[in-house]
């Protein structure tokens with residue numbers, strides 16, 4: 001359902017939104033995304049940008065009458081990460097640029113996720129019928145029908161209503177977890193609440209905020225506003241470093257995370273990267289800080305340095321050298337499982353289908369997440385079909401690898417660990 005032109009995104013809330021919150025706001029979407037803007041001088045470093053930056057477009061949300069049953073409009077405005085505020089570019093234009101660029105070409109990591117090299121065994125005698133394979137899983141105290149996560153993406157604009165509604169409807173129908181995009185905009189303007197509160201409720205819903213400038217009050221507020229089951233905190237140092245308006249203030253990041261963990265308890269806190277992975281030392285530090293789970297969000301999928309590089313020439317010059325930066329997802333999962341001391345590890349970053357998800361589980365992940373592929377599907381109105389396909393692929397891969405349950409997948413199901 002798209003909200004009609006001129007209608008406030010705060011005007012319609014699903015029934016599961018508490019009354020106190022439903023009455024909370026009234027301003028329309030498109031307000032400033034973040035208050036920590038930082039403009040740096042734009043020197044020329046003698047390198048060419050990766051590509052001409054995408055132009056900013058001024059867009060307004062299309063009305064429901066214009067596109068009643070249609071996929072999401074091709075170029076919807078999108079919030080991406082919190083520190084996007086620019087003194088010179090309206091927030092809605094930056095959001096539109098980010099979604100357009102993230103969904104376009106030239107934003108994929110220059111090296112793979114490493115998942116292709118992870119070989120599951122193939123059992124021509126799987127030992128059971130396909131429909132006897134169980135995919136259910138426990139994550140952060142919730143029961144999922146399949147160990148999958150719609151990774152954090154959007155919220156904050158009229159168009160995000162349609163995207164989140166489609167993703168949440170699919171996640172709810174297939175019983176998988178979903179994270180909303182960064183809630184920084186919501187903290188500044190509760191009027192955008194509807195864009196973060198989809199009509200359908202997945203079994204596990206995560207709110208999301210960036211670590212820069214994060215404090216316990218912000219964290220508690222966003223969880224309360226969204227009625228979220230958990231909070232995801234994203235670490236995006238490379239994106240902040242190349243982004244013209246970025247704020248790479250990461251010196252106190254771990255302290256901020258520990259403070260949020262303590263303040264939110266018992267609400268679980270998950271920490272994630274955004275597509276460059278996590279080092280084992282960082283995983284150990286996060287585990288010691290008390291987080292409930294860690295999403296490695298490794299490299300091999302969407303590369304946010306390249307996204308920034310396509311919207312700004314200076315960012316492009318900086319980003320060019322980081323096309324292959326980071327820890328590929330397969331390696332990051334292996335490392336994290338070894339370093340996390342039993343903490344649930346989520347695998348994302350370049351996960352492209354249910355076979356990739358099965359590979360991640362066999363490497364020790366508790367669940368696997370996908371962002372960009374599901375965004376593309378949601379924009380085309382086929383989020384449900386896409387998720388259904390991933391779930392079935394996961395079921396078939398689990399079966400063929402010889403496991404009765406996806407939760408049982410492990411080293412014994414990997415070809416390299418197989419006997420003889």
Ligand SMILES: Cc1cc2nc3c(=O)[nH]c(=O)nc-3n(C[C@H](O)[C@H](O)[C@H](O)COP(=O)(O)O)c2cc1C
Nearest residue numbers: 080151152153181182234274301302349350371372
């Ligand atoms: C359009 C878009 C918006 C995103 N916004 C957020 C965000 O607000 N918070 C966050 O933690 N990650 C965000 N991400 C990063 C994803 O959650 C994910 O970590 C990253 O894209 C790698 O996964 P992928 O290769 O499946 O896209 C966003 C990704 C996309 C494609």
